[in-house]
Amino acid sequence: MDRRGFLLGTTAIGALLAAGTSLAFAQDDAATPPLTDFPRNETLIINNPENPSTNPSNFNMWVAGNGSSWSNGLHQLVLDTLWFIDPDNGLDGSMYNELATGPWEYNADFTEMVVKLRQGIMWSDGVEFTAADVKYTVETQIANPGMVWSAPFADAIESVDTPDDYTVHFKLKKPNARFHSLFTVRWNGAWIMPKHIFEQQADVKAFDFNPPVGLGPYTLNSFDPNGGWYIWEKRADWDKTAMAEWGEPAPKFVIYRSIPNNDKRLIEMVNGDLDMIHDLSPEGMFALANQDPTARGWFPGFPYAHPDPTLPMVIFNTQNPMFQDNRVRWALALMLDPLEMSMASYRGAATLSAIAMPPTGTHTDDYHGPLQDYLIGYELNTGKQTIKPYDPTVGQRIADMVRPQFGESVPTEEAAIHKSFGFGWWKQDLAAAGELLEAAGFTKQGDQWIMADGQPFKFTLKTFPDGVINRLGTDIAQQWARAGVQATAETVPDIFGNELPLGDYEAAMGWSIETWGGNPDLSFFLDSWHSDYVAEPGERQTARNWQRWSNPKLDEIIETMRVTEFTDHDANVALGNDFIKLMVDEMPVIPVMSFNVFSAYDTRYWTGFPTAEANPYANIVNNWANSKYILTQLKPAG
């Protein structure tokens, strides 16, 4: 063989190898569902904010770490559980009885809970849903450690019985007036498993549950084998689902598209290929509002964003000796300029909160508004003087600051300003901060603060790798540095997965307060703040008391809450007030603002979305499971 022949031969072999790869590819994909057309007036296209699923064909989301997406429509449109709660007003109040016919029924000492289930609800394969499914869900997960709800079930439940097909009776290991919250979905919850499907599997953890059989009004139509998109189709028997109580979901098809890049989400919406965006950057939202006449955010104008019931804050590791004195924590709070934080992070589109409560949903009416007098009158002794650190004009000042740029889109009414920008925040007072540090034994050498043990006051503030929290953390570290504290910002990729729970930080940006939003009850985050749950240094802290802070007064509040009915509004608000005032005194975290999410939607193809000003019936952040109620309110545009 000459060289020319040799080269031709090797090229041919290479081509054959490539063809072989292609053949394998084709065989793998033979099972992909058939081509379907999706008329735009029957199809809602939603942005899945997560990266493409790493295990696209697996729908068994009860297995921890299975890699299936939590925002691809499965738990929003297909799965179901006993109750839902919305961080906003809801269609008829924020609580929804879903598979349950009414609220939970506890016995007198909260050691038993009975649930009555709806009759006539069908799984998507035509089998009736009964109490046996609930019992199977609980017992299967307890028997299989490593399933998502296994540990909380095993922790709380003594036994589960089904006196009849539509009644479930739980006996609990200890009094717990919040047990029902395991089956209450705000973003996620203990989804009910189809017993008749899973009981046929030898290993429920290895089962891929494909196609998924659900209780929601949609079933799987098709999905991208690469995890980029999922298409769901309305069930013909959608009226046999619990959601039918709220009306027929309008779209025949719902598509969830994973578009991790912010700019491309914007482009796709402007091009008409996306109806709902989960989140944009502030600049992206401003650009969208300018360029797309049919697109808008939660608010009709500035600041556009939906305030999530989470509260970005400075979290101190209170097990670190540096942060154990509340005077030091207060001093660091008084070094911060709220207007600068608002501009640096959200370009002014921030909803500030001076108290440990996100200014969202019903909280502004339950807590923020009523507490204004307390905050205005709050006094702080610096060791040399008593000051009133609260500035109730901050919201107004931010509105005035952004008005020259955003003009008429900035609200002018006081109530609207409070909803959009918050009520007030702590005044920046470097002199008072210095007095507090001196009272704590610190000294100032030149421009730098020195701790009582003679070491420089020096620490790292860990923050997100990008986005508004990254900007906020960087700005706060810079403000402290200007005030003489050697603080530096450091970005980390998975702050909630590693640094915060493992206590591997000195100070961090994140949130340890996350509420229901539409209800004043604080159990969603506060129950795990009990001192019984505070981990030893170096060990994993249970969610969410990342600051590892404990206080006897706090334990009292939590213990009272555990035996207070969830629906007792006044009692829960009173407990919430006690909590907020304790947090003001102690400042174990510095609350900054709500996590404003620049969710956008386009009315080109669909109308009826919830809005802040006229119809705040649902959280517009579309990967939350309760966003499914939006589908019942939509109508095709024209």
Add this chain to the structure above:
Amino acid sequence: MKAYFFFALKRLIQLICVIFAGCSIAFFVSHLSPISPVESIIGRVSGQSSYSPEAIENLRAALTEMFGLDVPLHEQYFNFLRRLAVGDFGPSLLAFPRPAIELVMLALPWTFGLLTVSTLLTWLIGNVAGGLAGYYQNSRLLKALGILAIAIQPIPYYIVAFMMVIIFGFFWPVLPISGGFAMNVRQAWTPEFVLSVLHYAILPAASLTIVGIGTWFLGMRALVSNIVTEDYVTFAELGGVKRNRIVFSYVMRNAMVPQLTSLAMTLGAIFSGTIITEQVFSYPGLGSLLVTAVNRGDSATTLAVSCIAVIAVASAIFIIDLLHPLVDPRVRAE
């Protein structure tokens, strides 16, 4: 022939040693990650409810056992070597219990297709244009091309990619800017699917090609510029041999050997994916898979991608070594 056999045997032993060392290093490096998949999953799951410390400990023990991480590192290493021989990298920790190799095989065709086409296209255009520019040094058109190549080459790739997204996705929205194919097309070897894949590949392939051509162009131009001063080229010109024959048969052919070597190595590196392209265009492929695996601490998938890259690059170099004595008459097996 005997000399060639011993030469090949020596290279084969080297290949096995390189693969063994490369995969072993990949194993230990992937296990040095500060991100624990077990802790990440606990963080994600326990955030949904109040977990007591005991409950967390139980979950940690269950996940550690489920992922096979409950044995010492050296035991994990020997298990890894045993499984490597049969191409089994164990279950992915970010798509449990799916085997990591399945994730790789799902991502591989996308990267392979995109990079093979764009690399070959880039190589062909860059070398032909660069060869002509090196020979016809007075051509204005080719001089202009040289200036363009010098101007484009230093631009970071991601700038070019983002510019293409903005131009063809926003200002003149004629091309898809994310994904591998259209949503309403069945993924099978039908003309409709192939056309859709090609449509979706235009922007990522074009961005790779624009940046890549410059490198090949400048390299080839430099090589040819040296060769044209050789005596045999001068004699051929004086002898009246046609210029096209001189360019393609004498000059460029002799300049091809290092370019072929580089091409083979570039094609070998395809198996490690192209991270930036796949991130910018949300293109399914090995690069995206690798980034996700690293971010989530999935050592099994990271290892699968890394080891396949090691094997592919080492094999490409091995094949080049074997081919050199056959392709280039100036190289002889010792």
